[in-house]
Amino acid sequence: MSASMLPKATRRGLADEAADLVRDAIFAGRIAPGARLREVNLAEELGVSRGSVRDGLAQLEKEGLVRSGWHRSTTVIDVTPRDVQEVYELRAALDRLAATTARRAATEAGLDALDGLIAGMEERARDGASDSELAAADLAFHDQIYHLADNDRLTAAWHTIRSQIRLFHLCRIADAAADYRARVVEEHRKIVDLLRGDDEPALARYAQEHVDIARRVLLATMEEAPS
Known part of the structure; x- marks a missing residue:
């Protein structure tokens, strides 16, 4: 997964903004279907904590846009x-x-x-x-x-x-x-x-x-x- 070109988050509500930025990157094709989403990499690129990234990814999971599981990486959904x-x-x-x-x-x-x-x-x-x-x-x-x-x-x-x-x-x-x-x-x-x-x-x-x-x-x- 490459999350390059993601802008830094501002202080609006970091989990919400992390979700917005990752969602936008998926829709723009910068993060492809099936790609792994690593919290540590996203946190560094977005300039937020891993906790904010984790909460943001949880929002995207509720939308059905990403999937995760116990001891499994979080990934963007595949288009099957x-x-x-x-x-x-x-x-x-x-x-x-x-x-x-x-x-x-x-x-x-x-x-x-x-x-x-x-x-x-x-x-x-x-x-x-x-x-x-x-x-x-x-x-x-x-x-x-x-x-x-x-x-x-x-x-x-x-x-x-x-x-x-x-x-x-x-x-x-x-x-x-x-x-x-x-x-x-x-x-x-x-x-x-x-x-x-x-x-x-x-x-x-x-x-x-x-x-x-x-x-x-x-x-x-x-x-x-x-x-």
Whole structure:
């Protein structure tokens, strides 16, 4: 594991900031899936104590982004077909509920905010934004849907898998960038159109299909990749 180029932590809340910095490094590709995370090395690079690093890694473990065990090294999760299948199946159920709940609760201002996020996504895709920037814009759109649903427990369930989804999403974009960039704006615009409409069953079906498309593409690219 190489955690080079990690910035020094400032005194905000060192465990929280250590978690943020390691998470950002994973999403930026500076720490790869499956990489070992050594407390002593991270503490030195971040300029914090091993205790702060340990607590930060515990936060990332709760998010499902890293794994550890008794007498085992802490590692970034691998992106395996089983992990993808499990996480995306759960996400499909959550997104379906979030979309239908948001349709009943959303204000026009809230839907306009989704339109603004799509406009930003379209601009990034057109201007050649990085994979990480596009993934962040995509997740921001879905964060807004959960916000519009206004269900604290539903949002909490979303956040238990959100970091894993972002990592998997980055793998999908990296392996099938042209496919993703061709779909991303149209798919999200269709979700907003359905949120504004009266056909809730169609919205529920498409919210699930949107997730299933990502799952199928990622699994297909994993099958095609060399061993």
